[in-house]
Amino acid sequence: MSARLASFPLGNADSTRLTLADERRLLFDFADMGKSDNADVEFDLENAIREDLRVGKQNGLSVLCYTHLDADHCSRSGDVFWFQYSTAKQSEERIHFDELWVPAAAIVETGITHPDAKIVQKEARHRLRKGEGIKVFSSPKGLEDWLKNEGLSLEDRANCILRAGEMVPGFTLIDSGQAEFFVHCPLSWRQNENEDVVRNED
Numbered sequence: 080m081s082a083r084l085a086s087f088p089l090g091n092a093d094s095t096r097l098t099l100a101d102e103r104r105l106l107f108d109f110a111d112m113g114k115s116d117n118a119d120v121e122f123d124l125e126n127a128i129r130e131d132l133r134v135g136k137q138n139g140l141s142v143l144c145y146t147h148l149d150a151d152h153c154s155r156s157g158d159v160f161w162f163q164y165s166t167a168k169q170s171e172e173r174i175h176f177d178e179l180w181v182p183a184a185a186i187v188e189t190g191i192t193h194p195d196a197k198i199v200q201k202e203a204r205h206r207l208r209k210g211e212g213i214k215v216f217s218s219p220k221g222l223e224d225w226l227k228n229e230g231l232s233l234e235d236r237a238n239c240i241l242r243a244g245e246m247v248p249g250f251t252l253i254d255s256g257q258a259e260f261f262v263h264c265p266l267s268w269r270q271n272e273n274e275d276v277v278r279n280e281d
Contacts, residue, residue, distance in 0.1 A: 082258045088122045099256035102135050105142040111155040125159050139175030148185050148196035157198040164205035179206055183217030187225050215240050
C-alpha cells in the first residue's frame with residue numbers, strides 16, 4: 080500500500096492527515112472548529128481522527144505538526160491530545176503522539192493569548208528542554224537566545240533543529256513508510272550586505 084493524504088474541510092485550518100505505507104499517521108494542524116461557538120463548519124475533526132486511528136489499529140499519531148499557533152490551527156488541542164508537560168493533560172482517553180513538529184516561532188513567540196496555543200507552546204518548550212520527541216524548523220540562530228536562557232546551547236539540541244534544505248530524519252522513500260520530508264522553510268535571502276531577512280517565520 081502507498082502513502083495516502085486526507086485533507087479535512089476548509090474551516091479547520093489546513094488540517095491534513097498523512098497515512099504512510101506502513102499505516103503510521105502524521106497530522107498537520109488540528110483545529111476542531113466545528114465544536115467552536117458560532118462555527119460555520121459542520122465537521123467533527125476529533126471524531127474523524129479517532130475513528131481513523133481505530134480503523135488503522137494505531138495507538139496514536141507518529142507526528143503532530145503545527146504550522147503556527149493561530150487559534151484556527153490549534154483550537155481544542157488542549158482537550159484532545161496527551162501532553163507530556165502536565166499530568167492534567169494525560170487522561171486515558173487523550174490521543175498520544177510520538178513527535179511534535181513546530182516552527183521556531185512556536186518556541187520563542189511572546190504574547191500568546193489563546194489557551195490552546197499556550198498549551199502547544201508549553202509542550203513544545205518542554206520537549207525541547209528534554210531534547211526528545213520534537214523537531215523545530217528554524218535557522219539555528221532563531222533559537223539561540225531562548226536556549227541560552229534555559230541553560231542550553233545550540234549544540235545541546237542540534238538533533239532537534241532542522242533548517243531549510245534538510246531532510247527530516249527517520250523518513251525515507253525506501254523504508255516501510257515510503258515517504259520523506261524536505262524542509263522548505265524558514266527561507267531567507269540577503270537583503271543587503273549586513274542583514275538576513277527570515278521569511279515565513281510563523
